Amino acid sequence: MLNILYTVVMGLTVAASLTTEKQNCTMVIDLCFVVDSSKSVCSSDPTYNPATDTTCSNWKQMIDFMYNTTLDLDIGKNSTRVAVVVFATKAFLRWKLPKYSDKQSLLDAIRDLQFIAGNTNTSGALDVARDQVFGTDGRKNATKVMIIITDGKAQNLTAVQYAIDKTHDAGILTFAVGISNAIDKPALKQLASDPKEENKTYWSVANFRILDVIRSSIQTVICRDLPFIAANRTTTTTAATTSGQVCAKEIDIVFLLDRSESICRSDQTYQRTDEGCDNWKAMLGFVHSFIDKLNIGPNNVQVAVVAFSSKANLQFPLNRYQDSVPLGQAIDGIKYTAGTTNTSGGLDVMNSKAFTRGSGARDDAVKAAVVITDGRSTNPDTVQPAIDRTHAANIVTYVVGVTNQISEDSLKQLSSEPKLKNENYFVANNFEALYTITNAIETQICNTAPATTTAAATTTATTTTAMPFPTTATTTTPITSTAKAVTAIAAEQSPFV
Secondary structure, three states: HHHHHHHHHHHHHHHHHHHOOOOOOOEEEEEEEEEEEEEEHHHHOOOOOOOOOOOOOOHHHHHHHHHHHHHHOOOOOOEEEEEEEOOOOOOOEEOOOOOOOOHHHHHHHHHHHOOOOOOOOOHHHHHHHHHHHHHHOOOOOHHHHHEEOOOOOOHHHHHHHHOOOOHOOOOOOEEEEEOOOOHHHHHHHOOOOOOOOOOOEEEEEOHHHHHHHHHHHHHHHHHHHHHHHOOOOOOOOOEEEEOOOOOOOOEEEEEEOOOHHHHHHOOOOOOOOOOHHHHHHHHHHHHHHHHHHEEEEEEEEEEEEEEEOEEEEEEEEOOOOOOHHHHHHHHHHHOOOOOOOOHHHHHHHHHHOOOOOOOOOOOOOEEEEEEOOOOOOOOHHHHHHHHHHHHHHOOEEEEEOOOOOOOHHHHHHOOOOOOOOOOOOOEEOHHHHHHHHHHHHHHHHHHOOHHHHHEEEEEEEEEEOOOOOOOOOOOOOOOOOHHHHHHHHHOOOOOOO
């Protein structure tokens, strides 16, 4: 009886909100739904039997949400277009933006979406949506929008941060919808565009049955507030401050990246392609976030990358990129190879090909190497002679060991004197934790620069266009106190009730 009354109350609330706050949604939008179809969506559904059922009522509620949201939009080749990416262990592009130009065909396709089950590969879904949806079919005059719908925590938050940063850099606005009481709100904020405010760029509901309650709020944002959110997007600029390290001296940095088989072997997202896995993406994300905080240029910091597994290769020399944007793009494009851990080969390529005048190495610049590895070298006897040659060339080495399997003795061996933990070598328990040590390594590298002072520093600041958001009074019909009591008894109260 309580469930019936609860459903009636929620249905009346949604109906009232739709009739009182109908939006005229005629903007030119390229919209992609990124929908979590992992096993947790249905495993929490008491009606679901994985042995016999191919779907569940929770999945149907997600379909209804996408269907009804699309129903309110002006669909057409010159107005709003919709694509869908569904993800679990892998992400699948169900159709591209140009596929459906009439609303009914699009709605029918949404109704036919199938549940797939698996793990929660959120970063993979973001990559597919960004590259295969917006990267190929996005219109210049359209606002690019992702609506991410998920019920749980991603497998690798570092990989997610890397993927969402690339998504925002591509000019795509992201809105996140989290379902269930177990949802991690900081993770939702991570997925959302600025201003990262609840009920404006991210939403959370207690369960799937009340998912439709927030639809009018999202519709308002898409149909009315989208220009204001786009105009107020945070952009990064450089500004001088009076505190922090000076890292604008001449420093030549070479990243030495382990891309051996063990990097991806323990990662369930690995599909044995050169795209790698979440662990590899997290490593590239670490390097990308690192260089984003530096002054890149011919008179400041130069960066090269050497990647190694069975063989070692110089990915690009120090003088190739003199601006952080193309440098970041080059880092993002480094492929995974698998193979053994030829650490000494990586060191030798770094010494002979990266730190050379032909590669752009400068005589007066500080030479620093950042080695990132997850295991012991395949040929440990060859490592000591190689690291001796490195240090004899006045190259300061900082070493990052990832996973609990790492040998601290091997990290000490690779690092410069005084070989102290959190000064010359660092340990991250997993790839997600790489971001936590970025600032510490940067501080150490900046401290090796000549004439380091704290008079001024180049840091990241934020600027926004001063464009106020419109405000309106809430028009949703209020729920009576009796209805609130019913909802509370059902133990499924929404933050919007």
